[in-house]
Amino acid sequence: MDTQKFGAHLQGKLVVVTGASKGIGRGLARIIASEGATVALAARDVEALQEVKETIVGEGGKAYTFALDLRRVDSIRSCFARIEAELGCIDVLVNNAGMGNPIPAEDITEEDWDWMMDLNLKGTFFCCQEAGRRMLKQGKGRIVNISSQASVVAIPHEAVYCASKGGLNMLTKTLAVEWSGRGVTVNAVGPTFVYTPGTAKRLDDPVFLGSVLAKIPRGRVATIEDVASAVLYLASDGADMVTGTLLLVDGGWTAL
């Protein structure tokens, strides 16, 4: 039995976290760094990334910042090239960057559609491709995509978001089938609502919060720590036989 598979999962590993400047990504980066990994923090807001880096370093961790605009494939390519040149082999990619923008379906414009699909689906695919090409050469790697419960249940006014996350689930499965035989597992985590800058306005509305809690048997929204626990598992050596799956962190919403 290889007891090394249990505990200190990310010691000495290089983990890339996209959208690490705020919200879930910021928290994931701190927790991943606390597990002993070096974290490459990527997002557009480099000042915010610098603050996250300083927080991690202050907590005894290792982190580096990289500018990344997920809506530009050239930015994705140069970001991963820089990470490799400066930090070496990427062991884990956490595709966290992504956003929602609630709009009634009848009012969604072509621009709204393109903006969200480019960010949540196209950009995430090309991050998978950049990391995947490098991981396939190494013969090992872990990719964890932050999807959503909204990938499997409809959320009113989130037509494009739900479609983008549903697409991300299929991307996860397809890449898992293509790459797992060569050592690269690909999985997704599907959280229910988490309190972040992206959801604060809606969750601060007691009527909205009440409608959300009525659908969560566990009786609360998720925390960043809940999401991180799932990510840490899927990023670990112990999850080697788990690929192409969606791990829902939804307090039972989708079981209703």
Ligand SMILES: NC(=O)c1ccc[n+]([C@@H]2O[C@H](COP(=O)([O-])OP(=O)(O)OC[C@H]3O[C@@H](n4cnc5c(N)ncnc54)[C@H](OP(=O)(O)O)[C@@H]3O)[C@@H](O)[C@H]2O)c1
């Ligand atoms: N919060 C929830 O309730 C919830 C529930 C289920 C799933 N999720 C998923 O969890 C992930 C994080 O959500 P969150 O609530 O933490 O979001 P958030 O607080 O709005 O943060 C979004 C992150 O994405 C980054 N980002 C946005 N556009 C980008 C771009 N063009 N290029 C690179 N990075 C970009 C932002 O960084 P910059 O602005 O610095 O670029 C930021 O770090 C998303 O994929 C979301 O769909 C969230």
